[in-house]
Every structure is written in C-alpha cells, then in structure tokens.
Amino acid sequence: MKFVNFKIEDKKLIGVLANDEDKIIALNDLYADKTFCCMQDVIEQLNEDDIKDIQTKLDDENNDFKSYKLSEVKLLSPIERPIHDILCVGVNYQAHLEEASERAKNFKKTSNDAVYFGKRAIKIIGTNEDVQACLDIDNALDYEVELAVIIGKTGKNIPVDKVEDYIFGYSIFNDFSSRRLQLKHMQWFKGKSLDTYSAMGPVILHKSALPFPVEVDIKCSVNGELRQNSNTKLFLNDIPKVVSELSQGMTLEAGDIIATGTPSGVGMGYKPGKWLKSGDEVVCEIPPIGKLINKIK
Known part of the structure; x- marks a missing residue:
C-alpha cells in the first residue's frame, strides 16, 4: 500500500494509490469520520485494522470512490515539513x-x-x-x-x-x-x-x-x-x-x-x-x- 501527498489544482490532499497505481483515492473519501490534513495525521490515526480495511476497499472492484488520475496531479513529498530534524x-x-x-x-x-x-x-x-x-x-x-x-x-x-x-x-x-x-x-x-x-x-x-x-x-x-x-x-x-x-x-x-x-x-x-x-x-x-x-x- 502506497500513501501519497498530492496537489490537484489549488487543493492539497492525502491519498492512497489504487492497486493499478494509475489512480489515487483521497483518504478523506474513504473515511467520512476522520480528517487527514497531512501525512502526520495518517501516521498518527491509522492502525493495523484500518490498513487492512483500506486494502479490502481497494481490492473491491465494485467500489465507487472518487479517484484522481495520477497523471493529472502533482505529487509532493509525502512529508513536507518533518516534526524534527x-x-x-x-x-x-x-x-x-x-x-x-x-x-x-x-x-x-x-x-x-x-x-x-x-x-x-x-x-x-x-x-x-x-x-x-x-x-x-x-x-x-x-x-x-x-x-x-x-x-x-x-x-x-x-x-x-x-x-x-x-x-x-x-x-x-x-x-x-x-x-x-x-x-x-x-x-x-x-x-x-x-x-x-x-x-x-x-x-x-x-x-x-x-x-x-x-x-x-x-x-x-x-x-x-x-x-x-x-x-x-x-x-x-x-x-x-x-x-x-x-x-x-x-x-x-x-x-x-x-x-x-x-x-x-x-x-x-x-x-x-x-x-x-x-x-x-x-x-x-x-x-x-x-x-x-x-x-x-
């Protein structure tokens, strides 16, 4: 599973690559009850059960989550501002x-x-x-x-x-x-x-x-x-x-x-x-x- 920090137009989002790695699904679309503003939120909030749940959703061919084409977004550093040196x-x-x-x-x-x-x-x-x-x-x-x-x-x-x-x-x-x-x-x-x-x-x-x-x-x-x-x-x-x-x-x-x-x-x-x-x-x-x-x- 690959997590990304990306920008589409003037909006920054945190997402995960779909299994074909051609598309990104924003984590805020996968979890309505959680807010991911940066990768630090992902690291702190997701547990092992969440990781398994995300993979299950990615494996479901019938999922209809909004996605973004990888070719149409700008990938940023996964962590732009580290918490320490x-x-x-x-x-x-x-x-x-x-x-x-x-x-x-x-x-x-x-x-x-x-x-x-x-x-x-x-x-x-x-x-x-x-x-x-x-x-x-x-x-x-x-x-x-x-x-x-x-x-x-x-x-x-x-x-x-x-x-x-x-x-x-x-x-x-x-x-x-x-x-x-x-x-x-x-x-x-x-x-x-x-x-x-x-x-x-x-x-x-x-x-x-x-x-x-x-x-x-x-x-x-x-x-x-x-x-x-x-x-x-x-x-x-x-x-x-x-x-x-x-x-x-x-x-x-x-x-x-x-x-x-x-x-x-x-x-x-x-x-x-x-x-x-x-x-x-x-x-x-x-x-x-x-x-x-x-x-x-």
Whole structure:
C-alpha cells in the first residue's frame, strides 16, 4: 500500500494509490469520520485494522470512490515539513565507508559503532521538484540515495525484536550534500542542511508490503549514468539495530524520519569528484517504492 501527498489544482490532499497505481483515492473519501490534513495525521490515526480495511476497499472492484488520475496531479513529498530534524546514519555501507575514508582526509572511523547526525529541513521537496542549488556557497554538490524509515508510533528504549512494531513505512530519500561545507566545519550538519537539499518520495510504502528486515535494491543515476547500485542487505548497521539504538534514552515520535545511509558511488568518491551542476537530473530508485526524480537548478 502506497500513501501519497498530492496537489490537484489549488487543493492539497492525502491519498492512497489504487492497486493499478494509475489512480489515487483521497483518504478523506474513504473515511467520512476522520480528517487527514497531512501525512502526520495518517501516521498518527491509522492502525493495523484500518490498513487492512483500506486494502479490502481497494481490492473491491465494485467500489465507487472518487479517484484522481495520477497523471493529472502533482505529487509532493509525502512529508513536507518533518516534526524534527531528519535522523541520519552515516557511512552505513562498507564500500561507501572506504570511499569516504579515502577522499575525505580528515574523516576517520575508528570503531564499528554507527555514525548518527541530524539534517535540518524546513521543507522536504518531492519528486519532480527542483533543487535550488547554492553553488555560490559551495559548488561541490553531491547526491546520496537512501532508504527512509518512517516511525509510526512514539517509543523509547525499543527492543531490537520490537522495532517493526514502531515503523509505519518506507520511502526514498536523497540526502543532497555540500561537501566542502561538510569538511570545512568538521561535522556534517551545515553541509547537509541547505534549503531544498532534502528530497523524499514519491510515496510512503506501508511496512506490510515488505518482509522485515528490509532487503531491497537501491540505485541512483545522474543524467542516465548509473552511479550507485547496491542492496540494503549490505547495511553495516541494519534497521532493527539503528532504530533500537537511537531510541535508547531518546524518544522517537510518530512521523520521525530516519535516513539509513547511502551506498558507494557518490560524486565525492570519484577522482576528480563528479559534482552536480545546473541542469543535471538525479534519479533515485528503490523498486518496491518507485523513483524519486529531481533536477538541479
């Protein structure tokens, strides 16, 4: 089941893709007794029985719910304004750890512990939205395709074997990064947090659609050239560990976004670096979820 945030004319709606994925049904049309103004409402209000009920309605060939053609709407980021900074996992694939260690002279990872950092985003852009590149501040603009985990209910000190219970679903995240800013300040927050440097979409895939732990292909292409190609089974720190560890002594809330790390093949990993420039098109793909497409302006 795929949840979407979309715009038709001047109206924003939250919906779910029909089984053929050609149409969207607004959740407010499925549930007359509930109001969904944003994806946060969906995450907080829908329980497992509701998810099953929605699927039953989608499977009913005789349903007459109003629908919108996917080709006639504008898809927005499923979550445009996160409730907190995005929680990020750094160097979570061995090959990316190696390329980062080689290319960033002041970066050294001395243990097997996960690297965590925050990424500010006053607005997350969606698929087919442009990145407003700040190349005058830093022209070393990079891409990072990642699997995003969307937390489904508030929790603290979550046991590893209970992590899936606290997940709502998954999306594709592009952690655009200004590499020189990242290195200049000796930490990653500023270089990751320029406006429009967070992209997510095109949907949130409900957790029920994937076996757990999640093992999916993850890819990124720039102007048709495949740059990143891996699978989340190669995580150094998998989703159960990451979510459980983050929650130790720190409350995770429904709607929190965790970006789980990028595989090798980022622009920084090439010699010379393959930085993004105006006019480039970046396509991030996780097949069960879809494609996240952004152009650099």
